[in-house]
Amino acid sequence: MYDLTQEEQLIIQSVREYAENVMAPAAKEADVTGEFPWEVINKGIELGLHALSIPEEYGGPGMSALMSAVISEELSKACAGMATTLGATGLSCYPVLIAGTDEQKKLYFDIIQSGKLGAFCLTEPGAGSDSGSVAATAVREGGEYVLNGNKTFITNGAVASVYTVFATVDRAKGLKGLSAFIVERDRAGVSVGKEENKMGIRASNTTDVIFTNVRIPAGHLLGKEGDGFKIAMKTLDSSRAGVGAQAVGICQAALEASIRYANERKQFGAPISANQGIQFMLADMAIQTEAARALVRHACRLQDAGQPYGKEAAMCKTFAGDTAMKVTTDAVQIFGGYGYSRDYPIEKLMRDAKIMQIFEGTNQIQRVVVAGHILRP
Amino acid sequence: MKIIVCYKWTLDEADIRVDAATRAVLKERAKYRISPYDRNAVECGVRLAGKSGGEVVALSVGTAELGNSAKDILSRGVTRLAWLGCQELEDADAAGTARALAAAARKIGDYDLIVCGEGSSDSYSQQTGPRLAELLDIPVVTCASEISLDGSRLTVKRKLEEGFEITETTLPALITVLPDINEPRIPGLKEILGASKKPAERFSAEDLGLDPETLKPLARRDSLLGTATDRRRIVLKGEGAAAELLTILKQEGFC
Incomplete structure (x- = not known):
């Protein structure tokens, strides 16, 4: 590329080395078995490839959209499934980047940068392209929200340590009731359901994620109630x-x-x-x-x-x-x-x-x- | 503990082409990179310092082009960089390189261990490390495939053609390492982005008390051409082919 700084060229050199020497040799086995390649992914996490968009002020690499795309291309050339795992963590960070307070950003990005994966939980059995049909609910009780609902086709569902979750605070309001929350994986009531046996990107993990009376602090609401859509x-x-x-x-x-x-x-x-x-x-x-x-x-x-x-x-x-x-x-x-x-x-x-x-x-x-x-x- | 790791900034030979007609060596497409065995040397020094505490100084000598290696080398776990850049080092031989490295190592001072790659990917003369040790008057152990450090006692497993040799030396010492010794790390995003914040010091020949003229190679190179192997392209057919093949092989002295 003609418009990259020396640091960016070195980053691409590292990404290529990781993709060719670590990812590619493990791609076939992960594709055939569908087993999650933790060793390869952990190495990618060590290099910081799961947290590209986290800004420098929160200790991240603060990659531009262009650099993130170049990195994503290089990784996918070696294994699109493994690239999806790393990329989906980045996807889960965006709601926090877009609407999070300073405190929420610290909370979420610290978890990710301690070497954990994240997942973006929007899709439901009855709400795919039609996000307004989300049935998961979030009910305010004092200083907490109580979450209930089933999410499906969640990339990193079983391997993530933290989720950004979309639920409605008022179904009658349709899109205007949709709200976004940070939910840690280890909260009581969070469970992982069926894992998809997929046609492709089989190195990635795709599962249902179920929320049953999950209590989260009110401070985990991203933006305001109704900002979710x-x-x-x-x-x-x-x-x-x-x-x-x-x-x-x-x-x-x-x-x-x-x-x-x-x-x-x-x-x-x-x-x-x-x-x-x-x-x-x-x-x-x-x-x-x-x-x-x-x-x-x-x-x-x-x-x-x-x-x-x-x-x-x-x-x-x-x-x-x-x-x-x-x-x-x-x-x-x-x-x-x-x-x-x-x-x-x-x-x-x-x-x-x-x-x-x-x-x-x-x-x-x-x-x-x-x-x-x-x-x- | 202070460890000096030496590296050479070489052209990636995989991208060097030879013009089929003129045998001219075409370097236009080749990029500079840290010589592969030197990456093992750097990794070795960084791991030792990680265990025993202390700093790792990356050291190299070359022309001004070497300055472009700073961010790369500083992203590989070293504490700081020291380098000598002067035009006289263009096409330097092992003697000139070792002389320059020795002067720089003395300037850095108080080193406990110097780690070099066994040889560089371009000339692979395997001379620079031993020459440097001689100039500094410290012991040298080459062909290191495993090392362990106990206080100031360094145990080195040497991989030789006919087996292994375990040898011990006291510090300060110099070792040259084989690629078997470790798997060099892949620099992470933060290490790369943080590289420019690490100290890098450029020496001049004068700073090191060197007369630049003494760094020039002793031999003169009149031309540089790629090698070309001319095949005979003899094709034997028919019944007598095997016997004919045998005759030719005998004539050529193969059997």
Whole structure:
């Protein structure tokens, strides 16, 4: 990249070393077994890769959106599942960054920086894209809130030590009742439910999280009662480019593997890369990957410059997610039968890519966001 | 305890290309990095200091380009950096490098241990460490694959071609380490971001009482070309191929 400081270049060098030497060798086993790779993740935590957005005044690295995206891309190139674990902790920090008081930031960021993971708990069985349907409740009782409800598809659900949780203080108010809270994992009444057996990003942990009469201090409410929807939307705006970057990392892995294979694989006495049909596929994969990367980084640069970036963040998440699906499908095609075999790492990329079109706002919801921006009078 | 760890700022040879037609060595794409075995030396010093307390001074000599290594080396657990930058050290040989390092080590003073990599990734002469120890008049133990420190007694396991040797020395001493000795750490975000806050001192040749002319290499290099292996490309076919192959191998002295 042309606009990085020396520190940033060194950070990328470290991230690459971690991704290539620590993550990549463990990726296949974690994908096959679905077991959580604690050793690899703990090493990433040690390097500070789970807490990228925590500001320097709270002891964090205070990475820009652009640097976070570059890091996310590098990690996802090695294993999108493990990158998701580290990234989801960052996602859980955003509600605190956006709406937390100084005291709340210290509380949350100290837990994360002591080497723990976090999780963002918004989705429920009946509230996916429609966040207004959240059924979890938070009832004020004296100096406390009492939380009840079931969250589902929670990344890091069973491995996080602290959660940012969305619950309604008044269901009758719909979106205006939604509120955000900090909940530590070890509070009485917090339990972990079913773990998902996923198609892709299998190194990451996805579970239900259940809150049964969980008492938290009133001081754990982020912002005011009813600020939840605003906080959730701002959080997802902030994190979308990160998902786009993950998708770009998957594209890059698929592209590089395809180029290598096309040069090595010989048919009819020549490498298959000598065929124009393969060349055009590789060229299209490269063009699309570079375009997705440029869109992701454009959204990040807007964010870093303090300019509106919601539309571009939605665009880049959608485009990069769709591109990852297309590029990995083409990679499997170039690898032919070997691409379809689980002995080769290509089909994993295709399975990992699919979630990029689904989580943190489906690509259909992203299009609603983009349409909302461009049709605004 | 004061430990000096020496490192060389070398071009990454993986990115050096040789022009097929002219055999010219193309360095344009190659970036500088800490020579890999020296990363083991740094890690060794940092771990020892972690156990016994004390400071780790990173030391290097080279041209002004070496200044670009500061943040990298300071993110690897060392306490501070001291370096000599002067143009005469361009293409320095082991003698000149050792002379410069010795003067700098004396300036740093009061060292208990000096740790070097066994050899650099570019020339791998394995001379700089032993020469430095000789100039400083301290014992040297090379090929270290394991070490343990008990007070001022250093036990070193040396990995040799035909086995291992355990040897002991008293401090101050110099050791050169093999990559087996440890797995160098990957610098974390905070270490990298905190590197520029650590002290880095640049010496001039004059500061160290050195005549820069004495640092120049003794040998003169007239040209630098990549090696090219010319294959015979002999293809044998048909029934007599095996016998013919044997004849050729005999002619070439392989059997």
